[in-house]
Every structure is written in C-alpha cells, then in structure tokens.
Amino acid sequence: MTIKDVKKGDIHIQIESENDNTTVELTSPSKLQFGKQIENLIKETVKKCTDKNYNIVAIDNGAYDYIIKSRVEYAVFEHEGISDIDWRSLLWKTIN
DSSP states (O other), rough: OOOOGGGGEEEEEEEEOOSSOEEEOOOOOHHHHHHHHHHHHHHHHHHHHHHHOOEEEEEEESSSSHHHHHHHHHHHHHHHHHOOOOHHHHHHHHHH
C-alpha cells in the first residue's frame, strides 16, 4: 500500500507482529514535521488498548489525532479478536 492508496485525511494501520517494544514504521508526507508526534500517539494508543507490544506499519495521509487513535484502536482489537469492548473503560483511559 502507498500514500496514494490512502484517502486524504486518513491513515492505514497494519499490525505486523508482536515484539518486545511497540515500534512504528511511518510513511507520511508530513513525517519530517509531525513524524515523532504521530509515532508517539500510535504507541500511546496501543498501550491504552493492550498490554502487548507490536510492530506497526502506518501509512498516513494527513489524518487528525482522533482518526489516528480510532484506526489504531480498531487495528489492535481486530488483531486480538476482541469484540466485547468496554468503551467506558477505554474512554476513561483516553481522558486520563
């Protein structure tokens, strides 16, 4: 997948494998300016969703933070086969 395949304002998140630490391989036209912020947001969101660490491939095309968070949450829950989600608990973790 390339940046051209991702709609403007969106991000594609793919979980590659489990790892000792969560790592992010980011492709983005704004990587020089916002790359570290995007990578940190992805890592923080993974940490709030699960105790596991993953290698994550992210292809960004100008997504806002709330889009990035929702795509990461979905990818983690889908990867782990979680369908019964306690949204209140997740929201509380996100606020704090």
